Amino acid sequence: MAVKQPPQILAKDTVARSKLFAIESLDLRFSNGVERTYERMKPTGRNAVMMVPVTKDGDLLLIREYGAGTENYELGFPKGLIDPGETPEVAAVRELKEEIGFGANKLTTLKEVILAPSYFSSRMTLFIAEDLYSEKLEGDEPEPLDIVRWPISQAEELLTHLDFSEARCITALLLALKVLNTSQA
Structure with a gap:
C-alpha cells in the first residue's frame, strides 16, 4: 500500500x-x-505517562480519582504529564511517588498511545512498574487519592468494573496482562 x-x-x-x-x-x-x-x-508538545504498578505480592495498585468529565470518582492507574526536561521513565517514577507513594526500580514499556488522533497530538507512554519501594512526593492533586489494591489474579474482572472505564487504563491493563502472563509462563 x-x-x-x-x-x-x-x-x-x-x-x-x-x-x-x-x-x-x-x-x-x-x-x-x-x-x-x-x-x-492545539498541540502543546507535552506528553504523558501511565503506569500499571505491580507489587511483589501480586497486587495491582490503582487509584480512585475524581474525573470532572464524568463528574464521578473513577478507578484507574497512576498517570500524569511529563515535565519539561524529563524522560518518560523519570516522569513515570515521579508520578508513582506523587500518586501512590511508591517508586519503581523496574519499568517495562508497553506502548505509546494517542487518545484520539483526529483531535489530539499528545502521546502517552504506558509502563508496567515493578520492584516498588516506598517513597512519597507531594503531588498536585486537590485531595488525597484512594489507593486500591487489586489481586492480579482477578485483573480481568476490572474490565467489567463500572468505575474502571477509561480507555487508556483498559489498554494498559490488557497490554500488561499479556506481558506479565508471558513472563510468568
Whole structure:
C-alpha cells in the first residue's frame, strides 16, 4: 500500500482558548484537491505517562480519582504529564511517588498511545512498574487519592468494573496482562 502524503496546511488559527486548552482551526488541502477545515486541540508538545504498578505480592495498585468529565470518582492507574526536561521513565517514577507513594526500580514499556488522533497530538507512554519501594512526593492533586489494591489474579474482572472505564487504563491493563502472563509462563 502506498503511503499517502499528509494534506497541505493552508492556514492555522486559534479559535478558542481556556486556562487549560486551545482549539485550533486548520484549513487543509488534500492530494485530490479537496479542501476542508478541521478543528483540534492545539498541540502543546507535552506528553504523558501511565503506569500499571505491580507489587511483589501480586497486587495491582490503582487509584480512585475524581474525573470532572464524568463528574464521578473513577478507578484507574497512576498517570500524569511529563515535565519539561524529563524522560518518560523519570516522569513515570515521579508520578508513582506523587500518586501512590511508591517508586519503581523496574519499568517495562508497553506502548505509546494517542487518545484520539483526529483531535489530539499528545502521546502517552504506558509502563508496567515493578520492584516498588516506598517513597512519597507531594503531588498536585486537590485531595488525597484512594489507593486500591487489586489481586492480579482477578485483573480481568476490572474490565467489567463500572468505575474502571477509561480507555487508556483498559489498554494498559490488557497490554500488561499479556506481558506479565508471558513472563510468568
